Amino acid sequence: MIKRIFDVLFSLFILILFSPFLIIIALLIKLNDGGSVFYMAPRVGLNGKLFHMFKFRTMIVNADKTGVSSTALNDSRITSVGKFLRKYKLDELPQFINVFIGNMSIVGPRPEIKKFTDMYTAEEKVILQVKPGITDYASIWNPDEGKILAGHPDPDQAYFELIRPEKIRLQIKYINEKSFLTDIKIILLTVKAILI
Numbered sequence: 001m002i003k004r005i006f007d008v009l010f011s012l013f014i015l016i017l018f019s020p021f022l023i024i025i026a027l028l029i030k031l032n033d034g035g036s037v038f039y040m041a042p043r044v045g046l047n048g049k050l051f052h053m054f055k056f057r058t059m060i061v062n063a064d065k066t067g068v069s070s071t072a073l074n075d076s077r078i079t080s081v082g083k084f085l086r087k088y089k090l091d092e093l094p095q096f097i098n099v100f101i102g103n104m105s106i107v108g109p110r111p112e113i114k115k116f117t118d119m120y121t122a123e124e125k126v127i128l129q130v131k132p133g134i135t136d137y138a139s140i141w142n143p144d145e146g147k148i149l150a151g152h153p154d155p156d157q158a159y160f161e162l163i164r165p166e167k168i169r170l171q172i173k174y175i176n177e178k179s180f181l182t183d184i185k186i187i188l189l190t191v192k193a194i195l196i
Contacts, residue, residue: 002180007106011099018093025056025090032081035061038094043111046131051103053111054094058082075146075155086146089194095134107183108133109171116164127171130178135190137170143193 015022026037039059040052063077078086085091098104104111111132120127142148145163152158174182 003105003183004102006180006183007099007102010106011096014093014096015100022093025085025093028081029057029079032079033061039064042113043132044114044117044128045103045111046128048117048128050114051098051111053104054097056085056091056094058085058091089143092134099134103131105131105133107135107174107186109136109174110139110167116160124168124172126175127168130175135186136174137186138167140186140189140193141166141170 029035029037036057039055039057041055043051043053045051058079059075059077059082060079082091095104099106108131109127117128142163145159148162149155149158174186
């Protein structure tokens with residue numbers, strides 16, 4: 001209950017505080033190519049339930065129809081505005097809407113696509129027993145997956161081999177340690193990582 005109250009108040013505060021900035025970003029995306037402002041990313045949430053995660057659209061319209069799930073830093077589908085948004089993680093800001101409405105939390109394992117959650121072992125399925133979050137230990141360990149995937153001919157395979165094992169280990173670590181104090185610690189570490 002404390003976590004949910006914190007999530008609602010914190011997300012509402014961020015959305016109000018950054019609302020002028022969010023409007024400017026939305027206008028830049030719209031003016032760039034006339035496409036939709038948001039990308040509604042299908043993700044697997046609590047108890048394996050599918051939901052749509054809000055993100056500012058950083059790629060060309062219908063980029064998700066190309067069959068590649070993971071995005072490298074040098075992906076040709078990324079728009080000029082999208083490159084800027086991704087560099088400073090501004091495309092993630094709309095996820096505070098998900099937190100406010102309740103299908104995400106501020107802190108929790110980053111939500112995955114169904115393709116990857118279908119691969120979970122019995123031990124890894126514990127990840128789906130908590131709400132996914134905007135940040136967690138894995139987000140601090142690896143704040144820019146695109147940089148790691150850059151140059152690989154198969155970004156999905158590179159993700160599976162280079163990122164997924166440690167990401168899952170850290171997500172399980174969070175679940176084993178989860179508490180309100182752990183959440184505060186992760187938020188502070190995230191802020192530190194952003195500012196450095």
